Amino acid sequence: MQKSMRALVKATAAPGAELREVPRPEPAAGEVLVRVKTASICGTDLHIYGWDRWAQSRIHPPLVFGHEFCGNIERLGPSVTGLSEGDFVSAEMHIACGHCFQCRTGEAHICSDVRILGVDGPGCFAEYVVIPAGNIWRIAEGISPDYAAILDPLGNAVHTVLAGAVAGRSVAVVGCGPIGLMAIAICCAAGASPIFAIEPHPERRRLAQAMGADAVFAAGEQEAEAAILARTPGRGVDVGLEFSGHPQGVRSTLRLTRRGGRVSLLGIPGRPLEIDLARDVIFKGLTLQGINGRRMFETWYEMERLLLSGQLHLEPLFTDRLPMEQFEHGLDRLRQGLAAKILLYPHGMEPAASASRTQAHALRD
Numbered sequence: 238m239q240k241s242m243r244a245l246v247k248a249t250a251a252p253g254a255e256l257r258e259v260p261r262p263e264p265a266a267g268e269v270l271v272r273v274k275t276a277s278i279c280g281t282d283l284h285i286y287g288w289d290r291w292a293q294s295r296i297h298p299p300l301v302f303g304h305e306f307c308g309n310i311e312r313l314g315p316s317v318t319g320l321s322e323g324d325f326v327s328a329e330m331h332i333a334c335g336h337c338f339q340c341r342t343g344e345a346h347i348c349s350d351v352r353i354l355g356v357d358g359p360g361c362f363a364e365y366v367v368i369p370a371g372n373i374w375r376i377a378e379g380i381s382p383d384y385a386a387i388l389d390p391l392g393n394a395v396h397t398v399l400a401g402a403v404a405g406r407s408v409a410v411v412g413c414g415p416i417g418l419m420a421i422a423i424c425c426a427a428g429a430s431p432i433f434a435i436e437p438h439p440e441r442r443r444l445a446q447a448m449g450a451d452a453v454f455a456a457g458e459q460e461a462e463a464a465i466l467a468r469t470p471g472r473g474v475d476v477g478l479e480f481s482g483h484p485q486g487v488r489s490t491l492r493l494t495r496r497g498g499r500v501s502l503l504g505i506p507g508r509p510l511e512i513d514l515a516r517d518v519i520f521k522g523l524t525l526q527g528i529n530g531r532r533m534f535e536t537w538y539e540m541e542r543l544l545l546s547g548q549l550h551l552e553p554l555f556t557d558r559l560p561m562e563q564f565e566h567g568l569d570r571l572r573q574g575l576a577a578k579i580l581l582y583p584h585g586m587e588p589a590a591s592a593s594r595t596q597a598h599a600l601r602d
Contacts, residue, residue: 243583244301244363245564252288256562259301262359262367264314269370271326275386276361277305278567278579280414285356286568295356303362304330304355307376307385317370325376327388328368329537330354330361331530346396346530362561364583374537380544383555387419387578388540391551392531393503394419395540397478400526401499404428407474409465411435411456411490412481412504413445415577418554420478425449426548433465433474435489438574447553456486465493473498484510491517503528554578560586 242261247254264270285292285302296302310324320326333340333348340348354360354368376385384391394416408429410417413436424432425448434445437456445453452468454461466473473495479487482504491512494500500523512518518525531537543549557579559567570576 242364243561245303245561247285247296247298247300247302249298250288250293252286254286254302254564256564259363261365264312264317264367266315267317267370268314268367269310269317269320269373270312270314271306271308271328271361271366271368271373272311273306273308273361273364273366273583275307275382276303276561276581276583277386277390278303278564278571278581279305279390280571281356282362283568283571287572301359301363301366302355303360304353305387305389306361306366307382307388308361308366310373311365314370320370320373320375324373325385327374327376327385328354329372329374329531329533330368330389331533332358332369332372333533345533346536362564362581362583374534377541377545380541383580384544384551386580387415387551387554388537389531390416390578391419391540392536393528394423395543396531396536397480397501397503397528398423398427399539400501400528401476401524403476405430406476407431407433407469408476408478409433409435409474409490409493410445410450411477411479411486411493412483413438413441413453414480415554416503417478417480418444418448418577419551420480421445421448421450422549422551423543424478425550426543426546429476431468433468435461435486440575441577444553444556444577449550456481456483456489462489462493469495472496475499477501478503480504482506488512488517491521491523494521494523496521497523499524499526501526501528555580558582558586 244259246257307327332352333345334350337349431451434450434453436442442453477490477494477500479490479502554577556576561581561583567579
């Protein structure tokens with residue numbers, strides 16, 4: 238068996254990344270080696286590649302990054318049970334400590350000492366990745382590799398949307414990056430109506446409409462808030478879901494949500510922001526929720542059932558399918574807001590993936 242593999246490496250403390258030949262990892266006790274079939278680029282990967290302030294404070298090169306993927310188990314480490322070689326899997330890439338207060342009281346998704354593979358340890362932009370067996374998620378029959386590769390961010394969206402009731406409720410999705418776009422589809426599947434989306438980038442507004450939003454508005458327009466309030470009528474939406482992290486987006490979400498409504502915040506602001514807490518939260522009696530990651534593993538079961546129901550339609554998300562060698566092109570498209578989910582193929586593109594890529598480009602053109 239080969240002793241090396243190709244991997245995308247954050248080689249130095251500077252912008253950029255390199256495709257390198259590196260030693261292939263071997264699974265230790267309690268771990269499995271997965272042959273990566275499909276990986277997906279995340280906004281976090283863009284931060285790592287661009288070497289922004291967050292990356293400089295968190296990442297320690299050299300690092301194989303990437304944390305969204307699916308593949309097949311290549312080898313089991315000693316003492317692993319319940320899994321088999323060849324199993325089609327993904328993984329929860331947040332490694333909880335298992336010992337802190339949160340972990341011991343059913344809140345492992347907000348573990349105080351969490352490690353993230355692809356951020357704090359070797360990730361999945363590689364031909365092979367080693368994962369703790371307890372973090373492996375076996376993919377149910379009927380779930381496609383495309384969907385299996387994005388379970389990590391899909392879990393964020395599911396957690397945000399289903400943190401409260403949405404069936405029969407009006408919803409505003411503020412910020413239509415990939416997770417916001419997924420949230421629109423989840424709201425549709427869960428029976429929310431009407432669903433409003435606010436997003437500054439025209440391509441993502443187009444995608445928001447394709448994902449099922451009833452009305453889509455450009456951010457920064459007072460007319461957008463006025464139109465949504467008029468259609469609710471005058472009360473505001475029942476549920477506000479904030480994915481942008483932009484100060485204007487956060488404030489707009491609070492203003493748009495009715496008295497007694499629920500606001501769930503997943504977007505991360507780049508700096509502290511000011512809100513009118515009395516007017517927009519306290520006097521309105523809002524339920525304000527911070528959302529972090531996915532509940533382990535409650536959200537994973539919810540995702541699986543949603544996908545197997547056939548009601549969750551995510552196809553418009555997959556704007557680009559590329560061999561791993563073209564990672565820079567994919568990251569550049571993501572940076573420009575021209576792409577949603579970009580799939581990479583460490584072992585080369587299969588004919589079906591190549592055909593899908595051609596079809597996706599034809600649909601855009």
